[in-house]
Amino acid sequence: MAQVTVHLWSGLRRLTDGAESVEVEASTVGEALDALCGLHPGVKPVLDAGVSVVIDGEMTTSRHQPVQPVNELFLMQRLKGG
Helix, strand or coil: CEEEEEECCHHHHCCCCCCCEEEEEECEHHHHHHHHHHHCHHHHHHHHHCEEEEECCEEECCCCCECCCCCCEEEEECCCCC
8 A cells, every 4th residue: 555645625624623635554445535534534435425436537426446646636515407
């Protein structure tokens, strides 16, 4: 596993003591999300309700997508509507 930075949208920052990003050990998107929840349990209900993950400008829906320290990993609120 590698150290990756997860960038958070502003609404999550109140649950991470104001942190704009969090460093976690992970080799996949799923591991990064799980590690984030381990460090900041308050984010789990929000992430469980739905989150969009963007890696280097490309949205992914796979928890199995590999991540590396060089990747830009952003969490965004899942967009809903029609």
